[in-house]
Amino acid sequence: MFDAHIHLNQYKDIDRQIEQWQQAGIEGVAAVSTDLRSSYETLSLKQRYPDFIFAAIGFHPEQPLPSSRDITEWENLLRRERHLISAIGEVGLPYYTLHEQQHDYLEHYIAFLDEMMCISKRESLPIILHAVHSHTPIAYDLLTRHHIPKAHFHWLKAAPSVVKQITDSGYYISVTPEACYRERDQDLIRHVPLKQLLTETDGPWPFSGPFQNKATSPIFIEDVIKKIAEVKGKDIMAVQKQCKQNMLALFEPSALNAAGSEENERTI
Ligand SMILES: [Zn+2]
Numbered sequence: 001m002f003d004a005h006i007h008l009n010q011y012k013d014i015d016r017q018i019e020q021w022q023q024a025g026i027e028g029v030a031a032v033s034t035d036l037r038s039s040y041e042t043l044s045l046k047q048r049y050p051d052f053i054f055a056a057i058g059f060h061p062e063q064p065l066p067s068s069r070d071i072t073e074w075e076n077l078l079r080r081e082r083h084l085i086s087a088i089g090e091v092g093l094p095y096y097t098l099h100e101q102q103h104d105y106l107e108h109y110i111a112f113l114d115e116m117m118c119i120s121k122r123e124s125l126p127i128i129l130h131a132v133h134s135h136t137p138i139a140y141d142l143l144t145r146h147h148i149p150k151a152h153f154h155w156l157k158a159a160p161s162v163v164k165q166i167t168d169s170g171y172y173i174s175v176t177p178e179a180c181y182r183e184r185d186q187d188l189i190r191h192v193p194l195k196q197l198l199t200e201t202d203g204p205w206p207f208s209g210p211f212q213n214k215a216t217s218p219i220f221i222e223d224v225i226k227k228i229a230e231v232k233g234k235d236i237m238a239v240q241k242q243c244k245q246n247m248l249a250l251f252e253p254s255a256l257n258a259a260g261s262e263e264n265e266r267t268i
Pocket residue numbers: 005007032090202
């Protein structure tokens with residue numbers, strides 16, 4: 001089982017936590033960053049757990065735009081540590097905080113996201129997007145304009161017609177533990193082909209329903225997988241296996257090829 005989107009640098013006592021997660025069957029996580037500082041932190045975690053973490057660096061959109069000084073330093077970090085990096089993220093467009101700002105601010109965020117897409121394209125790195133509701137189509141248009149081959153719409157909330165455009169383009173969409181108790185997310189599962197579905201927690205973000213008052217961890221993924229299996233009428237193990245393949249196809253296609261050949265060898 002994999003967690004395709006977690007803010008790993010925000011966890012305390014990480015060594016003990018990762019050990020517990022691994023014991024519970026978690027094979028890996030995609031650790032995203034929200035600013036320059038967390039980008040450094042994510043990469044240092046990646047160095048400590050190279051086989052458990054896919055590292056993504058970026059600037060979260062639900063906050064003021066980064067300074068040009070931070071962007072320059074971040075680009076230097078990307079160049080220097082490129083070998084440690086699996087994706088650009090999380091980046092995207094503000095939605096929840098936009099009302100607090102002047103509305104023409106959105107244009108600046110669109111321009112910044114455009115810059116991030118150029119980098120994603122130039123570096124051949126997938127891009128992890130926070131772009132929900134009415135802002136999903138804006139991010140989608142940018143992706144297609146830049147011909148970005150690999151993108152992940154994390155915790156997507158969008159109309160079925162937009163979901164269809166995204167999946168028709170081969171991009172990935174993830175669901176969170178919210179799918180276990182919220183009809184809207186179960187509906188999303190119905191609309192996304194299993195081959196493009198990922199599981200995530202966005203931890204340490206807290207959840208309600210059966211997860212009320214529980215500290216969010218990738219261990220919740222087991223319940224998300226069960227819910228996907230139930231909604232799609234599939235076998236739990238088959239869903240788990242497909243979600244793993246999706247995760248590797250997005251973040252580490254070479255591992256997928258290796259896993260594929262290993263399996264072939266075994267069947268021979
Ligand atoms: Zn996030």
